[in-house]
Amino acid sequence: MMKILIRADGGKTIGMGHIMRTSVLAEELRRCAEVSYVCSEEEEFDFGVNFLRQNGYFVYRFSEENLLSKINDIAYDCMIVDSYNVDANFFKSVKRAGSFLGYIDDLKKEEYPVDFIVNQNPYALDLNYTEENYIETFLGITYVLLRKEFQNPTKRYINPICKDILVTIGGSDINRITEKIIQNILKEELDMTLHVVIGPAFPKGYLDTFSHPKVKLYYNPIMSHLMKKCDLAVSACGSTVYELAACGTPTIGIVVADNQMMAYEKLKQLGIIKGSNVENILDSIKEMTYEKRLEMSRKGQELVDGLGAKRLASEIIRLITKE
Template sequence: MKILIRADGGKTIGMGHIMRTSVLAEELKQFAEVSYACLEGEEFDLGVSCLKQNGYSVLRLPKEDLLNRLKDIDYDCMMVDNYNVDSDFFNGLKRKGTLLGYIDDLKKEEYPVDFIINQNPYALDLNYRKEKYLKTFLGIKYVLLRKEFQNQSKRYIDPVCKDILVTVGGSDINRITEKIILNILKEELEVTLHVVIGPAFPRGYLDTFSHPKVKLYHNPTMSNLMKKCDLAISACGSTVYELAACGTPAIGIVVADNQIMASEKLKQLGIIKASNIENILDSIKEMTYEKRLEMSAKGQELVDGLGAKRLASEIFNLINERITGV
């Protein structure tokens, strides 16, 4: 059984597509040969390097001939996690006997694929026409989190907020991290900031930053750091689901347009407090013990970290049915 994943990651577009597909790939490779197809170009080298370090075979393809090159690859199932696609792209990939899936966030259109994956909490609100697909995998029960976030124990919430995590994801081309830090440090709060430097951050960014209340982390074990902190300030990407699994209350900041719907839905569910950089100090002050306690419980109730296992099992069944005809 051969599965091909089409995704890219890099300093400009970030590492989100690579990180979440590799979580799924880790589960899929227990019963299938999983490889990747990524674009050629220096911009995408970081994503390719990450995949190769984790043992995946990666095909580098030219953007101008991408569709034709993908047609020549042998696979039983291809999954695409990329925003630069349209119906013509998927129609061009269709072939007898294989499955085609799309990992969606925004529902720009309903693509001609066999199955749709949308792991976001607002997915069910998008009203996919389920009759168009063999299967739809919608909602946070399918959220793709690494093994370290599975079956977390109930979180203890300290009445005093002393440690705050700051994380905006794998890349930070707009240098938002420093703006968050400086806004918090405007007042003498009795807190320590634990700041994560992502793998695709600008080279040398924050290397010389020094403050007694700020600790910088490169490549930490995120679940441990999340459980160490009483509160997190996070971009509204996959990290907010990791925080929910750990029971760490979070202030969510939208750093890209594709995070707007997630921010609004998670705020509605009581999982995060939505804020912006300018108001971050006020938002921190509003995070009382009672509010953090409530958010922690709701987060762990919503996210159990087993989404990748659920999804891999169901995708295997789909492929197996297609191959065997049973």
């Protein structure tokens, strides 16, 4: 059986995005490959490692100083890297004959010396990757990595009256943006209920003592169920916005990290989200008419079918087998 190695980290500071999306891909890959992970041994990344181990993955852990040399001691057929803490020199150091090397990219800071590039974002085709540098490029939202619960969703019914609002900022929230959003929405008495997701890597005890009759807190929800329950979402512009699009949930997008800006701008341009910021969130909610929500829901479900992980895993296996 072929062996695939994934290099990614996740924790309370950097968030869980790299771990979550690679684990979605890994689940599909391990149908016909042995998949393991390489993670940094820094305590900051314990959260991501524990998640992976709980889901049945073997995890190699090395210090940053020894990472490159230790990776080269591992036998594998293909390594997939999902990290911002790498550059061309990293890939040159781990590239070797007989193994495939791929990179899950978001920002295209440079051309990378790898065999294949994945960029699942809707702006990927605007970044002008030099395709002759790679054996294959897998670009665009066709390859967006979403969990099984978001595959082939049914067409969304849009409630004419907006009663339930989802607030989700991601797996971590070190800047306590969730609380600021709640406070700004509750400045006025609205006949709406806020459904607030507390991510697994949020600060310990965050909002534990918060209580309000119009606010419900969720600590480990089935996200697709919650998204379908709510008439509108306020979301950070990470992978969650693609999940919301698949569910047909109209979304107000906010940027909580610099690496979300390109997705934010492109999704606004495509009419998938309405852009806002924390301070203006209440006004943005008021502007979300039934007609706007209806159009946004339709466009989102036309764009995202949730099958990106299956497509990408199939292509990667084909590529490794062929070469």
